[in-house]
Amino acid sequence: MTMDRRGFLSVVGGASLAWPRSIEALARELQEGGAQDDEAFWSLVRQQFLVPADRIYLNNGTLGPSPRIVVDAVAEHVRRVAQTYPPGVAWMDLKAAAAHLLGGDPAGFVFPRNTTEAMNFVANGIEISPGDDVVSTDHEHIGGLEPWRLITSRRGASLTIASLPVPARSSDELADAVWATVTPATRVLCVSHMTFTTGTVLPVRELADRCRERGVIFVVDGAHPPGMLSMDVGALGADFYATSPHKWLLAAQGTGLLYLDESWWERLWPTLASGGWDDLSLGAHRFNHLGTMDESRLAGLLASLDFVQALDPHRIEARIRHLRGLLEAGLREIPGIAIATPVAEVLKGGMVSFAIDGVESAALQRHLSRVANVRTRVIGEYGYGWMRLSTHVYNAPSEIEHVLTLLDDVARNGIPA
Ligand SMILES: Cc1ncc(COP(=O)(O)O)c(C=O)c1O
Known part of the structure; x- marks a missing residue:
């Protein structure tokens, strides 16, 4: 049994008068305004979230807090399962909503648990042979890189790591740095659309063109841009695009998304075999046959896609950039800060990474948490040691100003004992 759209919308109820009763009501309420500095509008948006007023959450890059409307959709789904009337997954609605927001063909969307699982589906599902080379970069997250390390080790293939410039100055510089490592043995190129390390956007469209010319399979770890940047996943030209809607799309934890170019719908080997894995008429939907699973997160994903759509991806991107711009401008004025x-x-887009001269980022993280309940991310991977801050629509300029004041103090006086 599947829940239809009308049924879904009617169960997404509000807990108090402050909360709109449905996505449609919310969309109506948020129709007017929403300029990047329209604080009245964005404070109404902040009210849709459960983030406590005294919490400064600057780590959306790891996990996006779900708005109440998403939490309610998940909870309602769980309740219905417990009542023995599981609503099922509204697959058609889900795919249509994903395509409406992110572009692409609705039939190309698959819903694993996260980017890590999506990348494993891809790495395991294409044929990698001894002698093949996979190219990636020194700014990949383990979730995007380790599947390739595993499969190349197992198949007797090699993995080549391109070194990216920091800070990068142009898209051409980035494209050339990656492409310098591509050889006739390259079978796969896998890069992040936006690096988790420094929030740098890679020129994926340009790389897709180069890959197509050379017959290289192009896989994009898109954990960050969906929900942060307005985009068209179909127009990017990648063979595969993986993301984690529990980040910038504000879906529930454990909600993934994989977009397959049509040329792979019948060609990719499923990693998980269940009924219909070899029924090619199912196309990419074969990869949604995962056995009994937590369907509530998909109910939540549908609500989060609707939420983002109601806010409007262009307004969201502008607000995210505005807040990151305030943060970055302030950082650039603080002596001893190097921005990556x-x-x-x-x-x-919505992330900025930096280090304060003579200050260990992990100690800075503890300090910010202790004195102002600020949540940050330290990029300890590869020994980089940056502090990364992310901004999203629930953040306010006053939070940014507060954090900048604290950082300025640390840069001048160090961390108090
Ligand atoms: C670029 C990138 N890729 C992959 C991942 C892994 O995401 P998940 O844990 O949702 O699979 C992350 C998580 O932070 C990431 O930043």
């Missing part, structure tokens, strides 16, 4: 995120706006 590029200067050019086209090369970044």
